Amino acid sequence: xxxxxxxxxxxxxxxxxxxxxxxxxxxxxxxxxxxxxxxxxxxxxxxxxxxxxxxxxxxxxxxxxxxxxxxxxxxxxxxxxxxxxxxxxxxxxxxxxxxxxxxxxxxxxxxxxxxxxxxxxxxxxxxxxxxxxxxxxxxxxxxxxxxxxx
Amino acid sequence: xxxxxxxxxxxxxxxxxxxxxxxxxxxxxxxxxxxxxxxxxxxxxxxxxxxxxxxxxxxxxxxxxxxxxxxxxxxxxxxxxxxxxxxxxxxxxxxxxxxxxxxxxxxxxxxxxxxxxxx
Numbered sequence: 001x002x003x004x005x006x007x008x009x010x011x012x013x014x015x016x017x018x019x020x021x022x023x024x025x026x027x028x029x030x031x032x033x034x035x036x037x038x039x040x041x042x043x044x045x046x047x048x049x050x051x052x053x054x055x056x057x058x059x060x061x062x063x064x065x066x067x068x069x070x071x072x073x074x075x076x077x078x079x080x081x082x083x084x085x086x087x088x089x090x091x092x093x094x095x096x097x098x099x100x101x102x103x104x105x106x107x108x109x110x111x112x113x114x115x116x117x118x119x120x121x122x123x124x125x126x127x128x129x130x131x132x133x134x135x136x137x138x139x140x141x142x143x144x145x146x147x148x149x150x
Numbered sequence: 151x152x153x154x155x156x157x158x159x160x161x162x163x164x165x166x167x168x169x170x171x172x173x174x175x176x177x178x179x180x181x182x183x184x185x186x187x188x189x190x191x192x193x194x195x196x197x198x199x200x201x202x203x204x205x206x207x208x209x210x211x212x213x214x215x216x217x218x219x220x221x222x223x224x225x226x227x228x229x230x231x232x233x234x235x236x237x238x239x240x241x242x243x244x245x246x247x248x249x250x251x252x253x254x255x256x257x258x259x260x261x262x263x264x265x266x267x268x269x
Binding site: 022023026029044047050054055063103105108110112114117118120121123 | 153177178179184208210212214215218219221222239243246247248252261
């Protein structure tokens with residue numbers, strides 16, 4: 001029993017399908033929190049991963065669509081050996097958030113645009129991130145060492 | 151179930167500044183409610199504002215954007231904003247984006263006065 005528990009706590013998968021509404025981010029936060037609890041992952045990382053998810057998904061919801069219809073955002077989480085690998089797929093217009101220029105952190109407040117901060121945070125809170133456009137889908141994939149304190 | 155709400159409590163402790171206590175989550179979901187409440191407070195004539203962050207568990211770029219807008223507005227109107235005692239996680243996010251150098255951040259209650267004396 002003990003052995004099985006340890007094995008389960010080290011690996012896990014979860015697929016979540018969200019609608020393109022801001023309140024769906026809350027539903028995802030609850031699912032992510034349950035996933036972290038189930039796999040006994042550190043709460044410091046839960047804060048960071050919830051932030052990463054909010055920034056990416058709110059960006060898709062606010063800027064990704066050119067119509068007012070319902071769209072699906074598909075999130076796949078994979079945990080293996082302490083590494084969380086996530087893929088976020090949406091059918092919005094082609095947009096690579098990683099190509100945006102980084103905000104100038106030393107600029108005075110008046111010269112700092114509000115846009116671009118979220119993706120800057122994401123890039124600094126994950127270990128690896130990449131973007132692909134495939135079959136009319138945007139696919140953003142990232143990895144994070146969950147055991148890492150940083 | 152855990153609550154992801156934001157609670158805003160306003161306290162006028164003295165004539166010099168208004169304390170706005172935030173508890174919970176300041177994110178894409180709660181930012182509109184926060185901005186509406188701030189609008190009421192600033193429109194009522196308050197220009198010297200302390201935002202007490204001790205009970206704030208989470209902030210995202212949406213929340214930071216609202217704090218940027220508030221600071222810009224208050225500075226234009228000869229006002230001032232001080233953030234009081236963000237927890238370690240919230241401080242780290244503000245710092246990662248360079249805002250601990252832009253915003254007035256008081257790490258202790260007694261430091262708040264210094265920011266208002268300097269105005």
